[in-house]
Amino acid sequence: MTSTALKPHQKELWGHPIGLYILFFTEMWERFSYYGMRAILVIYMIAKASDENGPGLGWTKVEALQLYGWYVMLVYVISIPGGIIADKMLGQKKTVLLGALILVAGHGTLAIDAPWAFFTGLILIILGVGCLKPNISTMVGGLYRKGDIRRDKGFSIFYIGINLGSLLATSLIGLVVAEWGWHAGFGMAGVAMLFGLLVYLYGQKYIVHVGNKPTLQEKEEDVSLVKIFYKLFSSPFQLGVFIILLGLSIYAGFTFDGVDHWGYGALFIFLSFVVGMLMMIYKSLESQVQKDRFLVLLLSFFIVIVFWGAFEQAGGLMSIYTETKTDRMLFGYLIPTPMFQGLNAGFILLFAVWVANIWAKRKLKGKEASSLFKMAVGTIIMGLGFVFMIFAVRDYDAHGKSAMIWLVLAYFFHTIGELSSSPVSLSFITKLAPVKYASLMMGVYFAATGLGGKVAGILGEKSAVFGDYAIFAGITIFTVAFGLLVISILKPLKRLTHGAEDDEHEMHGENEGFELAEN
Incomplete structure (x- = not known):
């Protein structure tokens, strides 16, 4: 008003x-x-x-x-x-x-x-x-x-x-x-x-x-990063681990084969400091409940890296495949390659509420619908989307061009997986991260997302050696296996969260659906 x-x-x-x-x-x-x-x-x-x-x-x-x-x-x-x-x-x-x-x-x-x-x-x-x-x-x-x-x-x-x-x-x-x-x-x-x-x-x-x-x-x-690393230098054991990691990172990075070895050197050094920071945060936590939740939070970052390492193929290898190997003619009109990346956003707007409602109904029925379960299932669904890219490669090998339908189906599965996994990732951090380190953990989340993007680039590069079929098949197998592994250890992981999600209320469907776009 x-x-x-x-x-x-x-x-x-x-x-x-x-x-x-x-x-x-x-x-x-x-x-x-x-x-x-x-x-x-x-x-x-x-x-x-x-x-x-x-x-x-x-x-x-x-x-x-x-x-x-x-x-x-x-x-x-x-x-x-x-x-x-x-x-x-x-x-x-x-x-x-x-x-x-x-x-x-x-x-x-x-x-x-x-x-x-x-x-x-x-x-x-x-x-x-x-x-x-x-x-x-x-x-x-x-x-x-x-x-x-x-x-x-x-x-x-x-x-x-x-x-x-x-x-x-x-x-x-x-x-x-x-x-x-x-x-x-x-x-x-x-x-x-x-x-x-x-x-x-x-x-x-x-x-x-x-x-x-x-x-x-x-x-x-x-909370200051300077204060955190001051504690690191006052702890002989943690300091020793950090120095070893830093030394290995410098050696591995600057002896890395390739013109971008300097980049890997800087990346590994950065990761060493992140690991040192996480060690000191863990040590500074005052209760076992906080420490257990922190460990589960770190695992969720690995899920984030795996998810985005596969998903970000959309702007890399899948974009090149669309441009060079896909029959993009429709009713006599050549569809520009960038339009295919728009399928993700279009599917989000169409199916966000539907996916959110499915999870909401599942939770109301008392079935498993924890954040870790959603992230694992989302990773599996997204990974299965690459099955259609395998079909695309087979189609190309047989006919010299692959049909657009394979890309459409791949992007559809990627979006459904994203809608299941990504909305809960940020929320999960706020539930498990110690209050005074919440902002830092959010920063680590973004860093994990970025590392996923780097993994996506590396996988795309390897297609020149192993071929598109091997890369798409490898991504499918690894993401599905990884998601199933997380589900298999879900019970002990949930125990380590000490009921962090037990008292939460249902989210509105439309909010859960659209939160993913933060990435």
């Missing part, structure tokens, strides 16, 4: 603060730019100078998937310092603005046809997403007071914007590339981000009360 006596940030539209719709459209355009660029990134890298869409980089499939793996990983890992900048220095509101400005510059740079512009643009996009992504969702939560029953519905509306941006981008950007070339597609992503920035600037008066610079007291109460 609106009133002229109310200040702008107090006004509402359709039962929610107007600020929600400002953040909705900001995120929609940001996701449009991100998924639009992601949809053409790999196929641009492998395109030859004589490509019908204009000259590409002419890279090999291995080189393109190497860069794709690093890019997807860094986009998520940089979310950790992005969150720290907001928490310690600027606040979420200014950090989101900074991220939007960097993203406009990054996408605009990609529109320039020059090698330096390509790499510079990617670096700027990584930094921009890292600043914007972890903070804009936090601002959505800040629009509602504690206990406000509208909060879940507000997040559902926000996440619709994420999927809508993805669907629009993957539906349109392929047409732009086909008509005007690769750099027009990158430029279109930049224009979309500019729209997002303008919406955000216009709506500042509606979000004056959220995401502000942290107070001195809030800074003092926050």
Whole structure:
């Protein structure tokens, strides 16, 4: 209900603060730019100078998937310092603005046809997403007071914007590339981000009360990484383990075979510090209940890595397969490759509520519906989607082209698996993580998601050695086996959670369905 006596940030539209719709459209355009660029990134890298869409980089499939793996990983890992900048220095509101400005510059740079512009643009996009992504969702939560029953519905509306941006981008950007070339597609992503920035600037008066610079007291109460590692250096055993891991990481990374050995060196060193941090967090926990829950939480991160390591093939190996080996003719029209990535967002909007209701009914009947079970089942369903990619390879071997139906079915299973697994991942962290380390654990979650992206790139690279059939079959077998393994040890794992989920109420179906888009 609106009133002229109310200040702008107090006004509402359709039962929610107007600020929600400002953040909705900001995120929609940001996701449009991100998924639009992601949809053409790999196929641009492998395109030859004589490509019908204009000259590409002419890279090999291995080189393109190497860069794709690093890019997807860094986009998520940089979310950790992005969150720290907001928490310690600027606040979420200014950090989101900074991220939007960097993203406009990054996408605009990609529109320039020059090698330096390509790499510079990617670096700027990584930094921009890292600043914007972890903070804009936090601002959505800040629009509602504690206990406000509208909060879940507000997040559902926000996440619709994420999927809508993805669907629009993957539906349109392929047409732009086909008509005007690769750099027009990158430029279109930049224009979309500019729209997002303008919406955000216009709506500042509606979000004056959220995401502000942290107070001195809030800074003092926050858990510092410096404090955690100070404890590490005061513990001889943990320090010894950390030094061994760090030494092995430096040796393994910088002796790694390949032109990107320096990247692996930095990655392994980073992981050593993460392991050291996790060891000290575990040691600092005050009760056995907290320690048991923390161990289960760490296992859930492995599930996250496995899930996204397979799922992110969509922007890598599956994108290349679609471009080079799929018969994309439909009624005499050549369907652009990026449109197939839009199937995921489209299926999300169509089936999110349906999948959520299935899980809700299952729980009402007293059947197993814990977060770990959903994550395991989601991983299995997503993995089974690659069975259709195996059929696609067999179809290609027999006829020289594979039918589109295999891709449609693969994306359908991937989406159903995502809807089962991803919505509960973030929620599971908030249930099990010690309160004072909740923010850090959220950062580790994003890092695990990023590592999954890197795994996806590595698997895609190996297709040049082992072939598409072996990679798709291997992903299917491993994800199904891994999911079944988690289910087989579900009872002892649930005991270690000490009833963390026993008292929770049923989520609204639409909220559970759309929460996945946070990834």
